[in-house]
Amino acid sequence: MTTYLFGIAEGKFDVKAIYSFIKEYWSDWFPDMPKYQNYNRRINLLSSSFQALYGLLISEQAIDKGIHSHLIDSMPIIVASQKRSNHAKAARGVCDKGYCSSKGIYYYGVKLHVLGQKQYQALPLVCMANVTPASDNDITVAKEWLCNIQDMDIYADKMYASEAWSFELAQRNVNIFTPVKLKKGQVSLDSADKLFSSAISRARQAIESFFNWIHQKTHIQSASKVRSVSGLIAFIFARLAALVCFYS
Numbered sequence: 325m326t327t328y329l330f331g332i333a334e335g336k337f338d339v340k341a342i343y344s345f346i347k348e349y350w351s352d353w354f355p356d357m358p359k360y361q362n363y364n365r366r367i368n369l370l371s372s373s374f375q376a377l378y379g380l381l382i383s384e385q386a387i388d389k390g391i392h393s394h395l396i397d398s399m400p401i402i403v404a405s406q407k408r409s410n411h412a413k414a415a416r417g418v419c420d421k422g423y424c425s426s427k428g429i430y431y432y433g434v435k436l437h438v439l440g441q442k443q444y445q446a447l448p449l450v451c452m453a454n455v456t457p458a459s460d461n462d463i464t465v466a467k468e469w470l471c472n473i474q475d476m477d478i479y480a481d482k483m484y485a486s487e488a489w490s491f492e493l494a495q496r497n498v499n500i501f502t503p504v505k506l507k508k509g510q511v512s513l514d515s516a517d518k519l520f521s522s523a524i525s526r527a528r529q530a531i532e533s534f535f536n537w538i539h540q541k542t543h544i545q546s547a548s549k550v551r552s553v554s555g556l557i558a559f560i561f562a563r564l565a566a567l568v569c570f571y572s
Contacts, residue, residue, distance in 0.1 A: 400424040400431055402545055439478075462483040
């Protein structure tokens with residue numbers, strides 16, 4: 325686990341590159357490194373351990389209970405690109421084909437959902453993270469995921485807009501703010517709605533920057549070399565854990 329996390333932090337983004345890096349430069353520290361095939365197999369077997377480690381790390385972060393503003397969104401983790409998305413079979417227990425509206429592409433893979441506490445002039449602090457198949461609708465996931473959340477303001481994109489859900493959340497003192505959608509037949513928003521939508525978009529920039537930062541540091545969206553469910557879980561949560569260990 326140590327070698328895998330360290331390799332990610334050093335800019336090596338697949339198991340073979342990490343293995344070669346450790347063998348070449350750090351063999352004195354890890355004299356009992358197995359052969360590559362066994363190393364790769366052991367990383368996959370440790371997938372639940374990487375997931376548990378990340379959960380432990382974020383639970384120990386200094387979450388400010390006085391701050392009620394949070395951000396929610398998802399990002400695609402692409403196992404197969406649009407061209408191969410109809411025929412891909414890797415990690416079929418969790419992956420499927422979905423659409424990423426921000427990139428305007430279909431892909432085969434999963435979504436990483438994040439709820440983060442908003443911070444002043446900084447990236448959000450992750451409170452919760454979840455992985456679902458790419459086809460899962462963001463609001464459907466959020467409804468199940470946040471069913472016990474209380475006393476919170478959440479800033480989200482239009483995918484999370486629902487009058488019925490907003491009313492349900494309000495019963496638990498949870499307010500969800502999304503940009504205003506155009507009504508049927510409406511050509512443009514009025515001035516007040518434009519200002520409100522702009523304010524929500526500015527608030528949401530932090531989580532978009534967070535996702536960009538994650539990918540820049542770990543290439544988390546590029547999972548084309550993953551073949552199994554356990555390999556994908558290790559791929560995702562080792563990267564998230566490495567970020568907390570080395571960049572927080």
